[in-house]
Amino acid sequence: MNDLQTPxxxxxxxxxxxxxxxxxxxxxxxxxxxxxxxxxxxxVLLAFWQAFVVLAHISSFIFPRLDDTLAALAAHWPDIWSxxxxxxxxxxxxxxxxxxxxxxxxxxxxxxxxxxxxxxxxAVIIQTIPIVVWxxxxxxxxxxxxxxxxxxxxxxxxxxxxxxxTHGLRSVDPLALELFHVLNASRWQxxxxxxxxxxxxxxxxxxxxxxxxxxxxxxxxxxxxxGGQGLGYELITAKQSIDTALVMAITLVATIxxxxxxxxxxxxxxxxLSRRGQVT
Amino acid sequence: xxEIACEGLYFSYPNGVRALDNISLTVPQGAFxxxxxxxxxxxxxxxxxxxxxxxxxxxxxxxxxxxxRAARTARRIGMVFQEPVLLSWRKAVRNVELPLELGGRRDAxxxxxxxxxxxxxxxxxxxxxxPFQLSGGQRQRVALARxxxxxxxxxxxxxxxxxxxxxxxxxxxxxxxxVWEATGITVLFVTHSIAEAVYLSDRVAxxxxxxxxxxxVIDIPLPRPRLPEVRRDPAFFELETQVLAALExxxxxxxxxxxSP
Numbered sequence: 287m288n289d290l291q292t293p294x295x296x297x298x299x300x301x302x303x304x305x306x307x308x309x310x311x312x313x314x315x316x317x318x319x320x321x322x323x324x325x326x327x328x329x330v331l332l333a334f335w336q337a338f339v340v341l342a343h344i345s346s347f348i349f350p351r352l353d354d355t356l357a358a359l360a361a362h363w364p365d366i367w368s369x370x371x372x373x374x375x376x377x378x379x380x381x382x383x384x385x386x387x388x389x390x391x392x393x394x395x396x397x398x399x400x401x402x403x404x405x406x407x408x409a410v411i412i413q414t415i416p417i418v419v420w421x422x423x424x425x426x427x428x429x430x431x432x433x434x435x436x437x438x439x440x441x442x443x444x445x446x447x448x449x450x451x452t453h454g455l456r457s458v459d460p461l462a463l464e465l466f467h468v469l470n471a472s473r474w475q476x477x478x479x480x481x482x483x484x485x486x487x488x489x490x491x492x493x494x495x496x497x498x499x500x501x502x503x504x505x506x507x508x509x510x511x512x513g514g515q516g517l518g519y520e521l522i523t524a525k526q527s528i529d530t531a532l533v534m535a536i537t538l539v540a541t542i543x544x545x546x547x548x549x550x551x552x553x554x555x556x557x558x559l560s561r562r563g564q565v566t
Numbered sequence: 567x568x569e570i571a572c573e574g575l576y577f578s579y580p581n582g583v584r585a586l587d588n589i590s591l592t593v594p595q596g597a598f599x600x601x602x603x604x605x606x607x608x609x610x611x612x613x614x615x616x617x618x619x620x621x622x623x624x625x626x627x628x629x630x631x632x633x634x635r636a637a638r639t640a641r642r643i644g645m646v647f648q649e650p651v652l653l654s655w656r657k658a659v660r661n662v663e664l665p666l667e668l669g670g671r672r673d674a675x676x677x678x679x680x681x682x683x684x685x686x687x688x689x690x691x692x693x694x695x696x697p698f699q700l701s702g703g704q705r706q707r708v709a710l711a712r713x714x715x716x717x718x719x720x721x722x723x724x725x726x727x728x729x730x731x732x733x734x735x736x737x738x739x740x741x742x743x744x745v746w747e748a749t750g751i752t753v754l755f756v757t758h759s760i761a762e763a764v765y766l767s768d769r770v771a772x773x774x775x776x777x778x779x780x781x782x783v784i785d786i787p788l789p790r791p792r793l794p795e796v797r798r799d800p801a802f803f804e805l806e807t808q809v810l811a812a813l814e815x816x817x818x819x820x821x822x823x824x825x826s827p
Contacts, residue, residue, distance in 0.1 A: 459649075459651060461647050461649060461651045462651050462653070464614075464617075464619055464645075464647075465645060465647070465651050466668070467618075467619055467638075468617050468618070468619065468638060468643055468645045468722075469641060469664070469665050469668045469669075470638055470639050470640075470641050470668065470669075471668045475668055479653075479664075479667070479668070480653070483653065483655050484653075484655075486655070562654075562655040562696075563654050563655060563696035563697060563698045563699070564654055564655055
């Protein structure tokens, strides 16, 4: 074989194009910066919060200081923790069901324009009605417990996941479809071996988006239900007893939970897609 | 058994553009047959008719005496496109195995065949790489191995080396000759390059565009096996000139047609 095609020479060429040590150093600095900068922003924001409330002499029950918030967090931690677990399990169930329904819906759409024309407007309607309007209806209609909250989480996740997955399953190289046709692949094989694997990046962007949305859905559902367990419920009781520091503490916990869930999905996405050579 | 025959073939696209106008040609069993012509002259359309991707408007088209559908459903057609069209999530060897897998015949023997084919196209040590870890030429070699693994009767190649640089392209041509000359597969090869067509083919059909017609078929009686040195042969130059003349004849004809009402 000609020298130009051997793998070693390709690597040599790539190294010649970009000095590798400098490139690696640059990459590492980039990664460190992308961690440090958001942390710095966060610290500045928290400091600003504390300073503003103190300097403006705002009463702590109108807008609690950072230290009051942290004190409330410590005092109510066992409660907050068990409520967080309830919320996370509702959100998790809603996340799974919402995405599974979206994958099923997208699959039907890809194979039937008729179904898509008939059902997509319905999905748009579900999306355009605000979640605070849905929630009371679901809370009234469904038996109390975790079901209404899960349903809200499903509804809020479904549409973005549906749009993403429909696009993902459809955006297959037309030549690959032609290849599968020439190779006499069955419809199921086209789905299983071409459309589905090609849509994995779209699936992960659905999962990433809906990971936080389902959490919001579960909290809103609890908040509206006004009974039972969960962060949303604890939030409403704290609000009713004008315990603003606790409200702030719960908000903080919900925010951090959202960030952690999002980053976890993003980390899995990176790992899976780079192993599959599908990083865009 | 792998003879491709068409007789009075017509094809128009839904927008009314006639891509093929009364095409008749015969590709003998085991021959390497090239279609050459400018862009948009219907060469790729003809290939897609043979592949049973498109259906002719009128006329007869057979592979080994049967309609293309029979060859396709029997998985007797191999196809290589201008792009490699590899599945980016599959390693090279798994891409090569794809046709076997779609035929429900994925086994240890298939794996050995895939590895042997990768060896033959010069990628023996890259079988475990993902497509993005390969160069453009290497990817196209994987695509060639994939087209050959099911031992097709006919191999359809649609400008397979069109996007490669000249040096890689010459290498690919030499590799294709080495691999193909041992098989006896009937090849229908679409190209823009005169040198490529002459180097590879037993026969070259020259197409004229809008509507696609065959201006002439030129025999390439160069000896086989074709080694790269044949490019420096005066006979090679002579044949290139013949193909070029046929292509240029098209322009005069087009000018003549434009002048008449």
